[in-house]
Amino acid sequence: MNDFSPAVMKTLLKQAGLRATPARIATLTLLSQSSKPLSHAEVSAELKNLGVDKTTVYRNLNDLVGANLLRRAELGDHIWRFELANHHDEACSLHPHFVCIDCGDVFCIDEKYLQARDFQLENQNVTVKEILVRGHCNNC
Ligand SMILES: [Zn+2]
Ligand SMILES: [Zn+2]
Numbered sequence: 001m002n003d004f005s006p007a008v009m010k011t012l013l014k015q016a017g018l019r020a021t022p023a024r025i026a027t028l029t030l031l032s033q034s035s036k037p038l039s040h041a042e043v044s045a046e047l048k049n050l051g052v053d054k055t056t057v058y059r060n061l062n063d064l065v066g067a068n069l070l071r072r073a074e075l076g077d078h079i080w081r082f083e084l085a086n087h088h089d090e091a092c093s094l095h096p097h098f099v100c101i102d103c104g105d106v107f108c109i110d111e112k113y114l115q116a117r118d119f120q121l122e123n124q125n126v127t128v129k130e131i132l133v134r135g136h137c138n139n140c
Helices: 006-015 022-032 040-050 054-066
Strands: 070-074 080-084 097-100 106-108 132-135
Touching (some): 054 070
C-alpha cells in the first residue's frame, strides 16, 4: 500500500535475489496501487494487456511470496490473494481484511484498528495468520 516507484521495485527485487523482469515489476506496481489484495485471476487480467501470460503471473506471484516481497492471504473462500509484504514490520503486514458477506468484495483495513499483536494473549500460544472482519459493504 506504500507508493513505490518502478526504480524502488527494481531494487527490492535485486535485494531479494530475483531478476527485475518487467512482469515482476508490473506485478509489484499493480499490487502497490491496490487497496485490496488481488487474486491470481485479477492480477492476470490486469497484466494481460502487457503480454504477460497466466502461467508467468502464477510463477512470479509464488517467487515474490518466497522472497517475502508479497504475502498471501486466504480470506475464507479458498482463493489466495496477494499483496505487498511489509518487510520492516511483519506484524504490520498482518493488517485485517474486510470481506463482504453478500458480494464477496474484499479490502484492507488499516492495522491501527486491530493488530495481530492484539492476539498475543496471556497463556495463549497462538500464531495469528489472518484477521478477517466480515460484514456488509457499502454497496450491499
Ligand atoms: Zn458487498
Ligand atoms: Zn491487505
